[in-house]
Amino acid sequence: MVTIDDIRAAATRIRAFVVRTPLLPALWADAERPLWIKPESLQSIGAFKVRGAFNAIGNLDESVRTRGVVAYSSGNHAQAVAYAAAVYGIPAHIVMPKETPAVKVDATRDHGAEVVLCEAGQRERVAAEVVEETGGVLVPPFDHPDIIAGQGTIGLEIAEDMPSVENVLVPVSGGGLASGVGSAVKALCPQARVFGVEPELAADTAEGLEKGRRVDWSIEDRNRTIADGLRSQPSELTFAHLQQVLDGVITVSDSEIRDAVRELALKAHLVSEPSGAVALAAYRQGRTPPGRTVMVLSGGNIEPRALIDILG
Amino acid sequence: MVTIDDIRAAATRIRAFVVRTPLLPALWADAERPLWIKPESLQSIGAFKVRGAFNAIGNLDESVRTRGVVAYSSGNHAQAVAYAAAVYGIPAHIVMPKETPAVKVDATRDHGAEVVLCEAGQRERVAAEVVEETGGVLVPPFDHPDIIAGQGTIGLEIAEDMPSVENVLVPVSGGGLASGVGSAVKALCPQARVFGVEPELAADTAEGLEKGRRVDWSIEDRNRTIADGLRSQPSELTFAHLQQVLDGVITVSDSEIRDAVRELALKAHLVSEPSGAVALAAYRQGRTPPGRTVMVLSGGNIEPRALIDILG
Numbered sequence: 173m174v175t176i177d178d179i180r181a182a183a184t185r186i187r188a189f190v191v192r193t194p195l196l197p198a199l200w201a202d203a204e205r206p207l208w209i210k211p212e213s214l215q216s217i218g219a220f221k222v223r224g225a226f227n228a229i230g231n232l233d234e235s236v237r238t239r240g241v242v243a244y245s246s247g248n249h250a251q252a253v254a255y256a257a258a259v260y261g262i263p264a265h266i267v268m269p270k271e272t273p274a275v276k277v278d279a280t281r282d283h284g285a286e287v288v289l290c291e292a293g294q295r296e297r298v299a300a301e302v303v304e305e306t307g308g309v310l311v312p313p314f315d316h317p318d319i320i321a322g323q324g325t326i327g328l329e330i331a332e333d334m335p336s337v338e339n340v341l342v343p344v345s346g347g348g349l350a351s352g353v354g355s356a357v358k359a360l361c362p363q364a365r366v367f368g369v370e371p372e373l374a375a376d377t378a379e380g381l382e383k384g385r386r387v388d389w390s391i392e393d394r395n396r397t398i399a400d401g402l403r404s405q406p407s408e409l410t411f412a413h414l415q416q417v418l419d420g421v422i423t424v425s426d427s428e429i430r431d432a433v434r435e436l437a438l439k440a441h442l443v444s445e446p447s448g449a450v451a452l453a454a455y456r457q458g459r460t461p462p463g464r465t466v467m468v469l470s471g472g473n474i475e476p477r478a479l480i481d482i483l484g
Numbered sequence: 485m486v487t488i489d490d491i492r493a494a495a496t497r498i499r500a501f502v503v504r505t506p507l508l509p510a511l512w513a514d515a516e517r518p519l520w521i522k523p524e525s526l527q528s529i530g531a532f533k534v535r536g537a538f539n540a541i542g543n544l545d546e547s548v549r550t551r552g553v554v555a556y557s558s559g560n561h562a563q564a565v566a567y568a569a570a571v572y573g574i575p576a577h578i579v580m581p582k583e584t585p586a587v588k589v590d591a592t593r594d595h596g597a598e599v600v601l602c603e604a605g606q607r608e609r610v611a612a613e614v615v616e617e618t619g620g621v622l623v624p625p626f627d628h629p630d631i632i633a634g635q636g637t638i639g640l641e642i643a644e645d646m647p648s649v650e651n652v653l654v655p656v657s658g659g660g661l662a663s664g665v666g667s668a669v670k671a672l673c674p675q676a677r678v679f680g681v682e683p684e685l686a687a688d689t690a691e692g693l694e695k696g697r698r699v700d701w702s703i704e705d706r707n708r709t710i711a712d713g714l715r716s717q718p719s720e721l722t723f724a725h726l727q728q729v730l731d732g733v734i735t736v737s738d739s740e741i742r743d744a745v746r747e748l749a750l751k752a753h754l755v756s757e758p759s760g761a762v763a764l765a766a767y768r769q770g771r772t773p774p775g776r777t778v779m780v781l782s783g784g785n786i787e788p789r790a791l792i793d794i795l796g
Binding site for chain 2: 191194196255444
């Protein structure tokens with residue numbers, strides 16, 4: 173299991189490369205549940221994923237690192253690994269499904285990565301082939317202690333900036349972010365409750381934690397939600413962390429997610445992607461306990477048309 | 485003239501009440517002019533004005549402060565003074581023109597301030613009457629050393645976070661922000677150039693600095709620009725600072741301002757008001773010198789319809 177020492181080491185390793193995001197007070201929130209936003213949408217690639225990517229790549233032996241890295245992702249992890257590899261001056265191969273929007277493929281190439289397009293559902297297999305061919309190291313999106321520790325630096329910063337925090341709301345998908353944030357917060361602020369947040373339409377973790385074991389939702393089911401960054405499921409490693417550090421999982425509807433995106437833009441002046449706004453959607457349900465609450469806004473990479481549609 | 489010591493004292497005075505905003509790297513900017521954004525839109529009321537308001541109110545003798553404060557503003561200064569007064573637990577009277585949008589009047593009242601509506605062009609006279617009646621202290625929007633020093637804390641933070649900064653771009657209207665930022669940057673980073681940015685349609689400071697004296701543009705002329713927070717003109721005090729600290733003023737068209745608002749939303753994930761985006765509009769003209777560039781994004785309080793219109 174990832175420890176607070178791992179997370180502190182990650183913080184030192186990534187400090188020069190990531191934005192230390194502030195806690196932003198939301199004056200428009202409920203008086204008895206004062207709210208602060210941790211805006212990871214302000215990282216250079218628009219999402220928290222740079223933290224795990226820089227920690228994983230930074231923690232490689234230099235002789236290994238110079239062979240380059242490989243990742244599979246259609247989303248923010250692709251850009252995070254591509255960007256971190258560029259900063260380290262090493263090659264990156266990113267495997268993306270053919271149906272990935274061109275804007276995301278281009279953004280990944282703009283960081284200097286080589287994009288390998290593959291058939292839907294084949295990306296893990298193709299990534300393994302690329303590892304075999306290039307000798308590069310696979311940087312997984314969440315199923316690795318270095319990724320969990322890197323994302324955990326968000327929790328470390330929350331604990332440093334607000335030791336008296338009482339509730340933390342964090343999105344759950346593959347579980348790297350929630351595992352890391354929860355591990356840091358529980359270690360440093362044992363009084364705090366940590367709630368994961370999931371779309372109702374991809375609520376495998378809510379069901380799994382209730383049953384005490386991982387459950388499998390079909391990818392067709394999970395693909396229904398507007399929150400396209402929250403369609404993964406925990407691994408054994410992340411699920412074990414979530415069982416240990418989460419006080420519960422709150423599920424939110426797609427309609428609630430849209431309202432949260434709108435509120436973040438108009439009241440907090442922050443552009444969020446649907447996946448990034450779920451913690452506010454959970455807060456707005458009004459059922460979290462009273463007390464000082466921090467929500468993690470995990471990313472801001474939304475398509476312009478989707479943003480206009482939600483604001484209109 | 486406001487000194488770096490005044491600005492350091494202001495920083496200490498307001499530390500507990502304002503967000504220490506980070507410098508956000510803009511990876512999408514020109515390689516030879518790397519760009520960082522100082523996002524003051526993330527202050528609790530959505531604009532930098534809280535810095536000056538907290539410094540001015542915090543620097544009053546307590547016996548004076550308890551009598552309350554008075555301000556005139558239809559914009560961000562109104563909310564800043566109302567919010568700072570609420571935090572200090574003192575009464576606030578805010579004089580606003582009758583034509584102020586209801587949303588801004590309501591936001592000011594939500595902080596507990598008493599709003600006094602007045603005829604257009606009468607707000608300074610009415611504010612003086614309210615001072616007479618209530619014994620409160622007038623907190624001017626820019627024409628005061630404590631306001632300049634408070635806004636100057638932005639420049640202090642830029643210098644702390646990036647001592648090697650080479651260009652700073654900052655909006656100019658009444659000149660409190662540019663005076664303060666310029667004073668701090670010039671004191672701590674003498675190698676840096678500081679450029680004011682104005683709408684072409686309200687470019688009295690560009691003209692005035694060229695002529696070496698303040699010039700007066702009619703309010704009808706200045707009201708033409710979409711940048712409704714940049715329609716004021718410097719006072720003698722701020723103009724004297726601007727003459728000393730600015731290396732030039734760049735003017736931008738309303739069309740360029742709209743493009744900048746759009747780019748900030750879609751690439752930096754930051755919602756800005758037109759006035760808040762002018763520094764990016766200036767940067768996008770491509771005529772500032774090479775080198776590490778910081779732009780001040782001064783505020784994010786844009787009407788939802790205007791934001792949708794600009795994004796669409």
